[in-house]
Amino acid sequence: MTASLWRNHDFLKMWTGESVSLFGTYITQLAFPLTAILALDATASEVGFINAARFAPLLLIPLFAGVWVDRHRRKPVLLAARAGCAVALCVVPLAQGAGVLSIALMCVVAFVIGGLGVVDQIAYQAFVPSVVPKDQLVQANSGFMGSESVASVAGPGVAGLLVSAITAPVALLANAASFVFSTVMLLFVRMKEEKPAPADGDRRVFAQILLGMRLTLGNRVLVSLIGWSGTYNFFHSGAFTLVVIFLVDELGAGAGSVGVVFAVGGVGALLGAVAARRAGTRWGIGATMVTAMAVAAAPWLLVAFARDALTGVLVFCAVLFVNGLGETASNIHSLSLRQSVIPPELLGTVMGGMRFLIWGLIPVGSLLGGVLGTAIGLRPALLLCAVGMIAACAWPLVTRLHRIRSADEVTLTLSR
Numbered sequence: 001m002t003a004s005l006w007r008n009h010d011f012l013k014m015w016t017g018e019s020v021s022l023f024g025t026y027i028t029q030l031a032f033p034l035t036a037i038l039a040l041d042a043t044a045s046e047v048g049f050i051n052a053a054r055f056a057p058l059l060l061i062p063l064f065a066g067v068w069v070d071r072h073r074r075k076p077v078l079l080a081a082r083a084g085c086a087v088a089l090c091v092v093p094l095a096q097g098a099g100v101l102s103i104a105l106m107c108v109v110a111f112v113i114g115g116l117g118v119v120d121q122i123a124y125q126a127f128v129p130s131v132v133p134k135d136q137l138v139q140a141n142s143g144f145m146g147s148e149s150v151a152s153v154a155g156p157g158v159a160g161l162l163v164s165a166i167t168a169p170v171a172l173l174a175n176a177a178s179f180v181f182s183t184v185m186l187l188f189v190r191m192k193e194e195k196p197a198p199a200d201g202d203r204r205v206f207a208q209i210l211l212g213m214r215l216t217l218g219n220r221v222l223v224s225l226i227g228w229s230g231t232y233n234f235f236h237s238g239a240f241t242l243v244v245i246f247l248v249d250e251l252g253a254g255a256g257s258v259g260v261v262f263a264v265g266g267v268g269a270l271l272g273a274v275a276a277r278r279a280g281t282r283w284g285i286g287a288t289m290v291t292a293m294a295v296a297a298a299p300w301l302l303v304a305f306a307r308d309a310l311t312g313v314l315v316f317c318a319v320l321f322v323n324g325l326g327e328t329a330s331n332i333h334s335l336s337l338r339q340s341v342i343p344p345e346l347l348g349t350v351m352g353g354m355r356f357l358i359w360g361l362i363p364v365g366s367l368l369g370g371v372l373g374t375a376i377g378l379r380p381a382l383l384l385c386a387v388g389m390i391a392a393c394a395w396p397l398v399t400r401l402h403r404i405r406s407a408d409e410v411t412l413t414l415s416r
Contacts, residue, residue: 066352148394
């Protein structure tokens with residue numbers, strides 16, 4: 001990060017809180033499915049249902065959450081969402097202790113956490129440009145994703161140790177604690193938000209949603225991002241639904257080994273965060289995004305070579321390392337581009353709409369991944385998802401997104 005960002009105390013408080021929260025999130029990413037697999041003997045389909053419940057809010061909430069975020073100060077929204085996540089995460093270990101934990105209850109908790117997470121992320125992405133100048137958004141997002149990468153390195157490894165030592169449900173308390181810390185750090189952010197101005201003509205919710213959609217779908221660059229990212233996320237979520245159960249049930253890997261796999265993937269993500277800005281400056285943001293995501297998709301074909309616990313761990317270490325590197329480098333520029341070109345007064349609305357269109361297929365992909373894993377086998381299902389991720393990279397080539405060098409080349413027309 002640049003010296004000026006280091007002197008931005010509000011940014012540093014947000015970054016510190018977010019970094020700790022991300023650490024807990026990566027513990028949960030592994031501990032949650034392991035709770036279902038180890039404590040409840042869940043099948044691939046049941047893990048798919050849990051993941052689908054976690055991501056279902058992406059179909060139901062983003063459009064309305066985006067409008068709500070634009071009509072309220074964003075900091076209080078963030079505080080409420082993070083405190084709610086902390087409470088929800090405590091339900092699983094409490095239910096396990098009371099002997100009432102079930103797949104259905106885990107689906108409910110996953111849905112609540114997913115819904116609060118949607119609100120949190122939309123509000124957070126809309127709040128960052130209020131704290132960080134426009135010309136520092138790439139550096140700031142690199143800092144956030146760098147923290148996410150470090151968390152993804154250490155989090156799964158710690159999760160594997162916690163699951164082995166104190167069981168998977170209790171390990172979820174670590175994430176609850178991380179949300180509490182993040183909430184406290186946000187309380188110390190001194191930047192005073194102005195109350196958002198009323199929508200023009202007291203615009204109704206659906207009218208504002210449609211305005212955001214017209215703004216988004218009227219721009220070929222944003223349409224390309226939506227089609228490409230949505231297709232990729234659909235197949236990627238299906239693959240990720242199967243990774244843990246494939247390693248544990250089919251290949252016989254232990255919780256610690258699974259943690260190592262995800263940690264190695266985090267190392268790749270960290271390198272992607274470090275390289276993103278330089279790559280964007282040298283080759284342009286479009287070429288960097290497209291190349292990085294193609295690099296992220298291709299290694300999933302290596303799943304064909306995973307035959308036992310040892311080869312499985314080695315293969316998935318390689319897959320997630322390269323996948324993390326490519327995804328992170330691409331996502332930094334994609335997010336910074338959106339934050340730069342979307343009008344501030346509609347940032348939450350448009351972010352919510354794009355999140356709905358880009359992430360909305362994730363619960364469907366998660367569910368389909370679990371169903372395919374049960375119907376045709378885990379390995380064939382993983383390979384099918386790999387082909388889908390690679391095919392998604394055709395979107396930006398058709399729309400010539402790869403020719404965009406900077407956000408200044410993208411102009412959005414706002415029709416009211």
